[in-house]
Amino acid sequence: MEEKTFEPRIIAFLCNWCSYRAADLAGTARIKYPPNVRMIRVMCSGRVDPTFILKALAMGADGVMIAGCHPGECHYLEQNYKAMRRYAMLRHTLRQFGVEDERVRLQWASAAEGAQLAEAIREMVEQIRQLGPLQWPTYWSENGRREEALKSIEREHEEAMEVPA
Amino acid sequence: MSERVGVYICHCGSNIAGMVDVAQVAEWAKENLEGVVVSRDYKFMCSSLGQELIEEDIRKEGLTRVVVGACSPHLHEKTFRRACANAGLNPYLMQMASLREQISWVSEDKAAATEKSKLAIAAAVKRVQLHEELEASRVPVNPTTLVVGGGIAGIQAALELAEGGHQVYLVEREPSIGGHMAQFDKTFPTLDCSACILTPRMSDVEVAENITLLSYAEVEDVSGFIGNFQVRVRKKARYVKEELCTGCGICEEKCPKKVVDEIFEAGLGYRKAIYRPFPQAVPKYPVIDRENCIYFERGTCKACEKFCPTNAIDFEQQDSFLDLEVGNVILATGFDLFDCTKIPQYGYGRLANVFTNLEFERMCNASGPTEGKIVLRDGVTEPKSVAIVHCVGSRDKRFNPYCSAVCCMAALKFGHLVMEKTDAEVYSFYIDMRPNFKDYEEFYDRLLEEGMHFVRGRVAEITDAARQPGEEGKLIVQVEDTLIGQQRRVPVDMVILMGAMEPRADATEVALKFGISCSMAGWFTERHPKLDPVATMTEGIYIAGVCQGPKDIPASVSQGAAAAARVKSLITTGSVEIEPIVATIHEEFCSGCRICNDLCPFNAIDFDDEKEVSVVNEALCKGCGTCVAACPAGAITGAHFSNEQIYAEIEGLLLDVISGNGSGRVREPELAEA
Numbered sequence: 019m020e021e022k023t024f025e026p027r028i029i030a031f032l033c034n035w036c037s038y039r040a041a042d043l044a045g046t047a048r049i050k051y052p053p054n055v056r057m058i059r060v061m062c063s064g065r066v067d068p069t070f071i072l073k074a075l076a077m078g079a080d081g082v083m084i085a086g087c088h089p090g091e092c093h094y095l096e097q098n099y100k101a102m103r104r105y106a107m108l109r110h111t112l113r114q115f116g117v118e119d120e121r122v123r124l125q126w127a128s129a130a131e132g133a134q135l136a137e138a139i140r141e142m143v144e145q146i147r148q149l150g151p152l153q154w155p156t157y158w159s160e161n162g163r164r165e166e167a168l169k170s171i172e173r174e175h176e177e178a179m180e181v182p183a
Numbered sequence: 184m185s186e187r188v189g190v191y192i193c194h195c196g197s198n199i200a201g202m203v204d205v206a207q208v209a210e211w212a213k214e215n216l217e218g219v220v221v222s223r224d225y226k227f228m229c230s231s232l233g234q235e236l237i238e239e240d241i242r243k244e245g246l247t248r249v250v251v252g253a254c255s256p257h258l259h260e261k262t263f264r265r266a267c268a269n270a271g272l273n274p275y276l277m278q279m280a281s282l283r284e285q286i287s288w289v290s291e292d293k294a295a296a297t298e299k300s301k302l303a304i305a306a307a308v309k310r311v312q313l314h315e316e317l318e319a320s321r322v323p324v325n326p327t328t329l330v331v332g333g334g335i336a337g338i339q340a341a342l343e344l345a346e347g348g349h350q351v352y353l354v355e356r357e358p359s360i361g362g363h364m365a366q367f368d369k370t371f372p373t374l375d376c377s378a379c380i381l382t383p384r385m386s387d388v389e390v391a392e393n394i395t396l397l398s399y400a401e402v403e404d405v406s407g408f409i410g411n412f413q414v415r416v417r418k419k420a421r422y423v424k425e426e427l428c429t430g431c432g433i434c435e436e437k438c439p440k441k442v443v444d445e446i447f448e449a450g451l452g453y454r455k456a457i458y459r460p461f462p463q464a465v466p467k468y469p470v471i472d473r474e475n476c477i478y479f480e481r482g483t484c485k486a487c488e489k490f491c492p493t494n495a496i497d498f499e500q501q502d503s504f505l506d507l508e509v510g511n512v513i514l515a516t517g518f519d520l521f522d523c524t525k526i527p528q529y530g531y532g533r534l535a536n537v538f539t540n541l542e543f544e545r546m547c548n549a550s551g552p553t554e555g556k557i558v559l560r561d562g563v564t565e566p567k568s569v570a571i572v573h574c575v576g577s578r579d580k581r582f583n584p585y586c587s588a589v590c591c592m593a594a595l596k597f598g599h600l601v602m603e604k605t606d607a608e609v610y611s612f613y614i615d616m617r618p619n620f621k622d623y624e625e626f627y628d629r630l631l632e633e634g635m636h637f638v639r640g641r642v643a644e645i646t647d648a649a650r651q652p653g654e655e656g657k658l659i660v661q662v663e664d665t666l667i668g669q670q671r672r673v674p675v676d677m678v679i680l681m682g683a684m685e686p687r688a689d690a691t692e693v694a695l696k697f698g699i700s701c702s703m704a705g706w707f708t709e710r711h712p713k714l715d716p717v718a719t720m721t722e723g724i725y726i727a728g729v730c731q732g733p734k735d736i737p738a739s740v741s742q743g744a745a746a747a748a749r750v751k752s753l754i755t756t757g758s759v760e761i762e763p764i765v766a767t768i769h770e771e772f773c774s775g776c777r778i779c780n781d782l783c784p785f786n787a788i789d790f791d792d793e794k795e796v797s798v799v800n801e802a803l804c805k806g807c808g809t810c811v812a813a814c815p816a817g818a819i820t821g822a823h824f825s826n827e828q829i830y831a832e833i834e835g836l837l838l839d840v841i842s843g844n845g846s847g848r849v850r851e852p853e854l855a856e857a
Contacts, residue, residue: 029836035700035720042255045284053295056302056836057285059256061764061824065808069826074833078840090691091700093720094807095784104812130702136289155840 026080026146028055033063035093036128037085043132051136052143064097068108071122078155081121081146088126120145121152186312189221189246190304191237193228193253195283202287204297211301216308220244229259234266241270250307252280275823278311280304306835313828317763324410325510326754331402334362335736336728337515338384339743345393347751352507354416355398359464360385362517366447368547370736371596372626385465398466405697409723410759414507420500422471427495430467434487442475449541452552457487511723511750515743516693518729521576521682528644529680535560536658537645537678540593547600557604559677566607566676570660571597572642573613577683585704588733590681591617595626597679598635610636610673612662640665645678684733697724706732717746725749764806764823770796772818779810
C-alpha cells in the first residue's frame with residue numbers, strides 16, 4: 019500500500035478587520051499557501067468562544083487557528099486581549115486533554131500582513147503534519163464506552179456530594 | 184430544512200475558473216447539499232447580468248437563501264446584498280464564500296482547490312439556512328464636523344466644509360495652525376513661496392464664520408458613533424485671554440527670556456517665553472511657555488503683563504475642557520521627522536555642519552533664523568560645496584522600510600536653492616531618483632542642466648577625519664558610486680540629511696482614541712488602499728494628509744478635500760445606515776452576573792437595576808461579539824454571527840470528515856449536531 023502524506027484539516031477563525039483582510043491581501047498578492055486551512059469570518063477574535071475550538075476539534079479538525087489584530091490595534095479597541103486571555107486558559111485545558119500546544123494557535127495578523135499570515139499557515143500545517151491526525155471523532159465514537167463514562171461521572175459526582183453521616 | 188437555497192459560483196474570468204473547476208463545484212453543491220435547489224456557475228457574477236441571474240432565480244424559483252461563491256465579501260458583499268434586495272429578498276439572507284482570495288489565488292493544485300471550494304460552499308450553504316432577516320437602522324447625522332490637525336490637509340478639509348455652509352471645529356495642538364508647510368521656504372517643483380500660498384488659506388480659516396478654531400488644544404476623549412460623536416477637547420492654558428488680546432506683539436518684544444525654538448525653527452533659532460511661532464500665526468494670540476517663563480520659574484517678572492495694553496495676560500488661567508457634539512471626524516495629524524541622531528555614522532549632532540532637511544528649510548526661509556542666507560553652523564561662512572544625502576531613515580530596514588515619497592523632490596529643490604543663493608557645488612547621493620508626479624521629472628531635468636551632481640549610492644559614512652590631500656577641514660562623504668562601481672570620498676563643507684517622514688510618536692494612541700487602526704509602520708489605515716483612501720474602518724472617521732502615509736502637499740490637499748467631500752455627502756443625506764450586526768440579551772436567560780458589562784469597550788451594555796438583567800444599547804453596540812462569547816448563560820446572541828451559524832459553518836468546512844469520504848473517520852452524530 020502506498021503511503022499518502024497526511025493532510026491536516028485546520029479551521030481558522032479570522033477577525034473581519036485585520037486577519038480576514040490579511041487573507042484577502044495574501045490572495046491579491048498571489049502568495050501561495052497550503053490548502054489545508056479552511057476559514058471562518060468572525061467580527062472580532064474576541065467573538066471566538068472556546069466552544070468553537072472544541073467543537074471544531076470534536077468534528078474532526080486537526081488544528082484550529084485564531085487570527086486577530088495585533089495587540090493594541092483591535093478594531094474594537096481591546097477585544098483581542100480578551101481572545102488572548104481565553105486562549106491561554108483554553109490551552110491549559112487542552113493540555114490536560116492531551117492536545118498538543120501546536121494544534122491551537124493564536125496568530126496576530128494585521129491587514130497589511132498577508133505574507134506573514136501565509137507563512138504562519140505554512141508553519142502550522144507543517145507542525146500538525148508532524149503531529150499526525152487528532153482523530154477526536156474516531157476515538158470518541160469507537161470505544162463504545164461513552165455511556166459508561168458518562169454514568170461514572172454522575173456516580174462520582176453523587177458520591178462527592180454525599181454528606182457524611 | 185425547508186429553505187430553498189440558490190448557489191452561484193463565479194468564474195471571475197479566469198481568476199477563479201483557472202484554478203477551481205467551477206462547473207464541478209456547482210454540480211456537486213446541487214447533488215450533495217441539502218436545501219440547494221439551483222446551482223449555477225457564471226463568468227462574472229458581479230456584472231449586471233450576473234446579478235440579474237440571481238434576481239430572476241429568486242423570483243422564479245422562489246429562493247429563500249442565496250450563496251455566492253466569488254471574491255472576498257469585503258469587495259462585493261454589498262453588491263449581492265443589493266441584488267437580493269432588488270428581488271425582494273432580505274439582503275442578510277445572502278452569504279458569500281471567498282473562493283478567489285482564499286482559494287484560487289493562493290492555491291497551486293487544481294484538485295485540492297476544487298475540493299476546498301466545495302467545502303467553502305458547503306459551509307456557506309449550511310450557514311445561510313440559519314440566517315435571519317435583519318433590518319439596517321438609520322440614525323441622523325449631526326452636520327457639525329471635527330477636524331483634528333491644522334496643517335494644510337486639515338485646513339483644506341475645514342475650509343471645504345465651511346464654504347459649503349457647515350460648522351467645523353478645527354483642533355490644533357500647537358499655538359498656530361499651518362503645520363509643517365508653514366516652516367518651508369519654497370515648494371517644489373514650481374518654487375512658489377510656501378508662506379505666500381499658505382497664509383491666505385490660514386487667514387481664511389481665521390475669518391470663516393463656520394469654523395471654530397481651537398488652537399493649543401488636544402482631543403482628550405471620543406465616544407459615540409457615526410453621525411453622533413461626543414468629543415472632549417482640552418484647551419491648554421495659554422495664559423493669555425483670547426477675548427482681550429489684539430495680537431499686537433508687544434509682550435513678545437518685552438519678554439526678557441530667550442528660548443531655543445525646537446519646534447518651529449527646528450532648533451536653529453530663538454523665540455521668547457511668550458511667543459507666537461511665526462509672525463503670521465493664526466490665531467494671532469501668543470502663548471506663554473510655562474517651562475521657560477521667568478514668572479513661573481521664580482515668581483517675579485510679569486513684563487508681559489505690565490506692557491500689555493489690553494490686560495490680556497492671565498497667569499492664573501487653567502486648562503479648560505470643551506464638550507463637542509459632532510457627526511464626523513477628519514484626522515489630519517501629520518508626521519514627525521526622523522531623528523537623524525539614530526544614524527551615528529552620519530554625524531548629525533556631532534559634526535556641526537551636518538543639517539537636517541527641516542533645519543535647512545528654516546535656513547532658506549527669508550523669515551528664518553539666518554534670514555534666508557545659506558551659511559554653516561558658525562552663522563557667517565558660506566559653503567563652497569554641499570552634499571545632500573537621500574533616504575535617511577527611509578528605505579532602510581533598520582528604521583523604516585517605506586519610501587518617504589517627498590525627499591527626492593525636496594532634495595532637488597534644495598539643490599536649486601543652494602545654487603541660486605551661493606556658488607557652491609551640490610552633490611546629491613541618491614539610491615533611486617523618484618520624481619514621479621506632474622512636472623516633477625521636468626524639474627529633475629532642470630537640475631541636471633543647472634549642474635547639480637548626482638551620485639548613485641547609499642552614503643556609508645560622513646566623517647571629518649581627513650585622509651587625503653584636500654580633505655582637511657571638510658566633511659568627507661564616503662560612498663560607493665554604484666554607477667561607476669567605485670568607492671568615492673567627496674569632501675564638502677555642508678551636509679543635508681533628508682530625514683524620513685515618520686508617523687507621529689503618539690499615532691497609535693490617537694488611533695486607539697478614535698477607534699481606527701495603524702499599519703505596522705504606524706500610519707493610519709485607510710478603508711481600502713486603492714478605492715477608499717480617506718475613509719477608515721470606523722464609520723464616520725476619515726483621514727487626510729501624511730498621517731495616512733508619506734505624501735507631498737498637493738496629495739495632502741487632495742485628501743483633505745476628498746475627506747471633506749465624503750463628510751459633505753453624509754451631511755447632505757442627513758442620516759446613515761447602521762449595520763444590524765449587534766448583540767441582544769435574552770432577559771429570561773440573563774442571570775444578572777454583569778460579566779458582559781465590563782467586557783464591552785464601548786459601554787454598550789447597561790445593567791437594568793429593576794429587572795436585574797443586562798441590556799444592550801443597540802446604538803452603541805458595534806457587534807464585536809465578545810460578550811456573546813463570554814456569557815456563561817448563553818443569554819446573548821450576536822446577530823448574523825450566532826453560535827448556531829458558526830457551528831453550521833464549521834460543520835460545512837469539515838464535511839469531508841463528517842461524511843467520511845477520504846479519511847476513513849466516522850462521524851459521531853451527537854457531536855456534530857447541536
